Amino acid sequence: MIPYSKHTLFPEDVDSVTRVLNEEFLTQGEQVPLFEQAICKYSGAQFGVACNSGTSGLHIACLAAGVTKGDLVWTVPNSFVASANCARYCGADVDFVDIDPVTRNLCISALEQKLYLAQQRGRLPKVIIVVHFAGSSSDMESIAKLTIPFGITLVEDAAHAFGGKDNKGNVVGACKYSQMCVLSFHPVKSITSAEGGMVLTNDELLANRLFLYRSHGISRDPSTFQTERRDEPWFYAQHELGFNYRLSDIHAVLGLAQLKHIDKFISARKNLAHRYHRLLETVPIKKPELDENSAWHLYVIELERHERKRVFAQLRERGVGVNVHYIPIHLHPYYRELGFSEGMFPNAERYYNDALTLPLYPSLTFDEQDHVVSQLQEILV
Known part of the structure; x- marks a missing residue:
């Protein structure tokens, strides 16, 4: 995985x-x-x-x-x-x-x-x-x-x-x-x-x-x-x-x-984020904004007209450990009890419903990244 x-x-x-x-x-x-x-x-x-x-x-x-x-x-x-x-x-x-x-x-x-x-x-x-x-x-x-x-x-x-x-x-x-x-x-x-x-x-x-x-x-x-x-x-x-x-x-x-390694880590993350952008050019998803100043902690895509739950499960089955960031805070049971509910912050909720976090870390290899993209492309296209 x-x-x-x-x-x-x-x-x-x-x-x-x-x-x-x-x-x-x-x-x-x-x-x-x-x-x-x-x-x-x-x-x-x-x-x-x-x-x-x-x-x-x-x-x-x-x-x-x-x-x-x-x-x-x-x-x-x-x-x-x-x-x-x-x-x-x-x-x-x-x-x-x-x-x-x-x-x-x-x-x-x-x-x-x-x-x-x-x-x-x-x-x-x-x-x-x-x-x-x-x-x-x-x-x-x-x-x-x-x-x-x-x-x-x-x-x-x-x-x-x-x-x-x-x-x-x-x-x-x-x-x-x-x-x-x-x-x-x-x-x-x-x-x-x-x-x-x-x-x-x-x-x-x-x-x-x-x-x-x-x-x-x-x-x-x-x-x-x-x-x-x-x-x-x-x-x-x-x-x-x-x-x-x-x-x-x-x-x-x-x-x-x-x-001592931070600049090298950030550079690696940025290079991988740019490479995702190129590799995902023909994949029907919404890519994150390419922020040149970002530390690139996460690379989160948004699916277009596809069921996130199905894509999540199939990628995991294929060895791609995708994740989701984040369940909106106001939708957790604790905060619902404080009076918050669905529909109060529509942009955050809409984003969450489509969001999928792809693997990104300094030691991620190009071969591993290629596998992530190819599996996503197979599932979506």
Whole structure:
């Protein structure tokens, strides 16, 4: 079976993990700060806060933004549930902005209209979580222009997009137009630390809050102590109700090693995406927009006049591990119980009904890609 995605490891990546396993600290050593600094250098962000998953990164980003019970957070339906769940963890309400059918990212006109109506109703969001679907950055400049007058905090969910750029050429993660940007280092992402994530920001106050929420809300900085015990070297103080979202040194050193390959990984993904475009020229499907700035996390086609379930099953039978990204968040039972239903976000629903994710990862060979395309062509044509 050719999987829809998988990680790529080199011997030196494995060696780096083995080295840390033989060192004194497996956690809370020097590797996590080094990883944070390296990601900041690559992205251009001033501060990076590593955590044990992209989901925990989204959670602490909401907490750092002050999201609490009674607040409202918007995101898009076309994403993994973590993009909305992070707000629910804070007790906030969630709503969605429909997607653009071409980019499959947040629709700018839908956002503008929804903001106008929200202002009239006196119920604006505190935070908008902007998802960069499949590796292509949303139009962050336009989103920022619409939201700045309302004081809305923008959080980029860049789990798919690390290694890519926005439509102005800014590296994803630089936080040029947002307050925070969340990365994921899950095995199928641009680089992997096995599990892990990071929140990037250029705001020192937000960074300090992120560090607190990641580590139990505890600080060892004497300047933050509210007692006279600043001279006791063992002393620490809890300032917030935080979480144990720390990343281990084992995970961090793997991420560090993988970061050295990121440009090569993105280049391979981009070449394969371009090759899919050429090979699928005569196949009756809708191809994704050929975004030159994309990190190409996913290559998702949309079927035309064909039953997706049948095509999915037949491709799997033929050794092609296709997948579907994503079931719209608002259609999951949990969110239906909150009042959402079919028909509320038609672009996202229409896209989902037709979407099929083809295999794409750096080590995918041309022979394997040819097999994917030939089997799809046989089934459809």
